[in-house]
Amino acid sequence: MIDAYLEILDAFSPLQEEARALIESQITIKDIPKGDFILQEGSVCNHIYFLHSGFARQFYYKNGKEITEWFAASKEFCFSIESYFHQTPSKLMIQTLEDSTVIFLHRDAYMELSKIQSDLSQLAIKMFAESLVFSQRRMEHVLFESAKDRYVHLLETKPNIIQKVPLAYIASFLGITQETLSRIRGQL
């Protein structure tokens, strides 16, 4: 179970034995049933979560409506960057959409780790840089492509999401109403 996790970290930046041992001793693993929360609104995000298996969505409330920010698939990481770094109550919630197994890495453990093996910071930097590039690409789409083109793009790059997820979640992620998304679907 832990192996897949270590392997993924290792691929980013080869882990020293000491670091590997620290991770094994510090992480916790939880089974989280469908619909339960990995991170609840109002609590401080003190972990980096890794979905060993399952599927989750990250969302927040805006004017009483649920806005889906993104999804986390199997073998992906997620957490509230804002809450984690500012140590403030999270606006973001993370909820499983399937029964999931989640690996929790605590902030303190991560800090320990980056002392033991300083090049792990390079891993974090790489991940953040990738996220920023991704975020800028998405911004470009949102600003200059039609709702239809954005949906088609999502369909092409993340087909698994569209199958697993109710239309309303996708609509709010794309920044359109469910009615519009339904009509777009009808046209394809």
Add this chain to the structure above:
Amino acid sequence: MIDAYLEILDAFSPLQEEARALIESQITIKDIPKGDFILQEGSVCNHIYFLHSGFARQFYYKNGKEITEWFAASKEFCFSIESYFHQTPSKLMIQTLEDSTVIFLHRDAYMELSKIQSDLSQLAIKMFAESLVFSQRRMEHVLFESAKDRYVHLLETKPNIIQKVPLAYIASFLGITQETLSRIRGQL
């Protein structure tokens, strides 16, 4: 001249004497007249730029049109994250809008630095995390606020930009046409 730069880095993460000396020996400082490019399209971004003084815009071409991605004001950093990390030709251009003085930190020098003083990585992580939070907030605005609200928000948070910059640059940053922005202005 260098002092202001070192001070800013120092505020993020106190610099050791050795790191400070390395920076002083490795950076280059250039005066760049209004309208000239700090980073040109097609060249690989191998530096992190710091505007000691002046003002610049970051933009790229999409379907033959200039799209402004963001601005860099005095005492701010800028570079093409994508080109820098992927080592690919930059789509992004950075052009001064006023006579500017720019401090160049080369990628190699940065690498050296982070070996000498590993907690500088924490600085980079903090900066990226902030950028990501900023980017997510902007996404929320772009997805769910009207063009008018977005303009008003920019006006409130970055009033200096609006004074210095032609309307067309702001319009493309907001993802609207100049005509629409002109009408929005008329209403306020």
Add this chain to the structure above:
DNA sequence: GAAAACCTTTGATATTTATCAAATAAACAG
């Protein structure tokens, strides 16, 4: 397996923003 809850589609209309065309206004060069 019927009722309830939830999800998706459809229709009519209103609002926002884009597009195309042209008129002003401002900045700039000689």
Add this chain to the structure above:
DNA sequence: CTGTTTATTTGATAAATATCAAAGGTTTTC
């Protein structure tokens, strides 16, 4: 200054998307 370029505003119309209301579908639950 004066013509020339560049930036901004205005108008008429078209396209995209939202909103409100309601009707069909699916799933879930007991």
